[in-house]
Amino acid sequence: MISNGNEEHILDKRIVAAREAAGFSITHAAQKLGFKNYQTLSAIEKGIRKINAHELIMMARLYGRSLDYFLESNAAPDPLPLWRKTKKTDTNKVQLQFLSFLGNYSNLEHLLGLKRRWKDVQKNYDRDDFSVNGFEQADKLGADIHNFLDLGSRPSLNLLNVLENKLRFKILHLSLGDGVSGASVVDNALGVGILINANDAPWRRNFDLAHELFHVITWNVFSPEEIGNGTTITRPEQYANIFASSLLLPENHLREALKETATDNEIRIIDIIELAKEFGVSTEAVLWRLVNLKMIKRPLAEKALDYPNFRDLDRDMRQKLYEKDGPSRFPSRFISLACRCLMEGKISRGVFAEYLEIDRSEIDDYLATVGFGEESYAKIAAA
Numbered sequence: 001m002i003s004n005g006n007e008e009h010i011l012d013k014r015i016v017a018a019r020e021a022a023g024f025s026i027t028h029a030a031q032k033l034g035f036k037n038y039q040t041l042s043a044i045e046k047g048i049r050k051i052n053a054h055e056l057i058m059m060a061r062l063y064g065r066s067l068d069y070f071l072e073s074n075a076a077p078d079p080l081p082l083w084r085k086t087k088k089t090d091t092n093k094v095q096l097q098f099l100s101f102l103g104n105y106s107n108l109e110h111l112l113g114l115k116r117r118w119k120d121v122q123k124n125y126d127r128d129d130f131s132v133n134g135f136e137q138a139d140k141l142g143a144d145i146h147n148f149l150d151l152g153s154r155p156s157l158n159l160l161n162v163l164e165n166k167l168r169f170k171i172l173h174l175s176l177g178d179g180v181s182g183a184s185v186v187d188n189a190l191g192v193g194i195l196i197n198a199n200d201a202p203w204r205r206n207f208d209l210a211h212e213l214f215h216v217i218t219w220n221v222f223s224p225e226e227i228g229n230g231t232t233i234t235r236p237e238q239y240a241n242i243f244a245s246s247l248l249l250p251e252n253h254l255r256e257a258l259k260e261t262a263t264d265n266e267i268r269i270i271d272i273i274e275l276a277k278e279f280g281v282s283t284e285a286v287l288w289r290l291v292n293l294k295m296i297k298r299p300l301a302e303k304a305l306d307y308p309n310f311r312d313l314d315r316d317m318r319q320k321l322y323e324k325d326g327p328s329r330f331p332s333r334f335i336s337l338a339c340r341c342l343m344e345g346k347i348s349r350g351v352f353a354e355y356l357e358i359d360r361s362e363i364d365d366y367l368a369t370v371g372f373g374e375e376s377y378a379k380i381a382a383a
Contacts, residue, residue, distance in 0.1 A: 012047040014070050018063040019045075021078065023092035033058050064096050079187040081195070082215055084208075084230035084237075089179030094195075098172060098183065101330075102190040104355045105170045108337040109191075111346040117168050118192040118216070121145065125221050130239065138214070138239035139292070142246025145217065153253040156206040156280030163194075163213065164333050171209070173198040173327040181230075184212040186219040198327050201318075205327065206280045210244035242292075248281050249289045258295070267296060269304060273314050283314050330356065339372040 019029050026045070030038040033055070043049035051059075060067050078099055083091055109116070123144075130137050149166065151158050163169040169192045176182075176197040181204075183195040194212045196205050215227070218236070228234040257278060261271045267290075276283040287301040304310055335356065342352045342363075353360045367373055 011051075011070055012045050015051075015059060016045045018059065018065050018069065021092055022063040022096050023090060024062070029062065032062055064100055079185050079190065080224070081183040081185040081193070082212075082224065082227055082230065083183045084181040084211075086179045087231045089177075091180060091183075094174065094176060094180065095183075097174065098185075098193065098195050099190070101172050101334075102170050102185070102187075102193040105334050105337070106190045108334070108341055108347075108355075109168075111341050112337060114168070114337075116191050117166065118186075121148070121167055121213075122217055122219065125218060127221055130221070134235065134239055135242055138242040139246045141214070141217070142210075142243040143250065145213070145243075146247050146250050151247070151250075153250070154279060155210075155248050155250065156203075159206065159209055159213075159248070163209070164331050167192070168333075169194055169216075170334070171196065171331050173205075173329055175199050182208045182212055183230075184215045186216055192216050196327070198329070201282075202327075203276065203280055203282050203285075203318075206248060207244050207282065207285060210247045211240045213247070214240040214243040245281075245285055245289045245292070249279055249286065251293055254279070254289065254293070255295070258290075269307065269310060269313065272304065273317055276314070277318060283310070335370055336372075339367060339370060342367075343372060 019026065022029075024032070026041055027038045030041040033041065035041050040049065044051050044055075056067065056070060059065075060070065078095075081095060081098065085091060123141075125141075146155060149159075149162050151162060160171065164171055170190070171194045173196050176195075176199065178199075181197055181200070183193075185193045187193075194209065194216070196208055196212075198205075200208065215236075218239075222236040226234060227236045254275070257275060258267070258271070261274050261278075262268070272283050272286050276286045279286070284305065287296070287304055290296045291298050291301045338347070338352055338355050341347045342349065347355075349360055349363055353363060356366065358366055
């Protein structure tokens with residue numbers, strides 16, 4: 001039997017924390033674990049009843065934890081992501097899935113001896129930089145990061161690839177439903193993680209990715225309390241939107257594109273939609289960016305957004321783009337690192353299947369599909 005001990009009841013506290021993080025009620029968890037009633041699990045969680053090794057292994061599997069999480073006294077607590085969600089949305093299960101992905105990804109990097117580069121984008125900003133005119137600072141920061149990352153004239157086409165491969169962010173797309181837009185986390189052990197709702201339109205995903213990038217850059221500037229729980233538009237959230245707009249719609253390129261799109265010096269509804277398609281953002285983002293750049297007046301933007309057929313026309317013109325542009329669940333870099341680790345004997349076939357969420361019988365076909373067959377992995381020269 002494994003004793004819960006008296007030293008701050010570490011084991012029972014972690015059992016409770018793991019269950020709650022996994023989104024299980026004590027009754028549901030007890031049923032899943034095969035206990036006759038929830039009182040048995042309750043007694044374990046309170047430290048009244050000892051837990052045996054088999055029961056702890058079952059809990060680790062159910063809650064998606066390693067045994068070390070329960071047994072090591074110095075195990076680090078889970079990092080807390082920043083969420084953007086509706087008030088009634090429970091993110092516990094998604095958070096566990098997100099952090100598990102980050103842990104797997106981090107392990108692959110460690111096995112291959114790869115360095116992380118995410119700190120390259122965290123500039124030396126502090127609260128004073130945003131205290132006088134935070135909106136201007138956020139706008140300037142967007143332009144600076146656009147140049148630093150060399151995102152080109154149409155940043156949305158390059159942003160995901162640059163963040164994943166240049167800065168080595170860990171970006172996961174999951175079907176999150178209408179209640180969650182995304183999340184971000186910065187952790188010394190796991191690196192930078194960003195979660196994006198795969199069900200959102202591509203232009204929404206682009207903006208959310210840029211929005212979360214602001215939070216990564218300013219991770220040590222604003223407290224979680226200032227940023228909020230994601231359900232309200234706080235000042236830092238407004239800064240993040242300004243930053244995303246500046247990053248994805250760089251002023252010079254937007255002005256040039258507008259000149260080529262608009263005719264007779266007139267801006268039409270169709271011009272806004274074409275610009276939105278070209279830059280990979282929403283029409284609303286384009287309109288407010290034009291307002292902030294003083295290229296159109298606010299009442300005109302509000303009039304366009306209130307135009308009865310505007311959103312229908314926008315949706316109809318971009319429906320095919322939405323249908324064909326579904327994101328991959330796992331980043332290509334994550335898949336590549338997992339394949340490399342398997343081919344080099346650093347992880348087992350079972351671990352590989354677990355990481356990629358496939359059946360072990362599918363591994364060989366999967367490797368061939370992504371270009372990691374034996375013949376393509378043959379050595380041709382020293383690096």
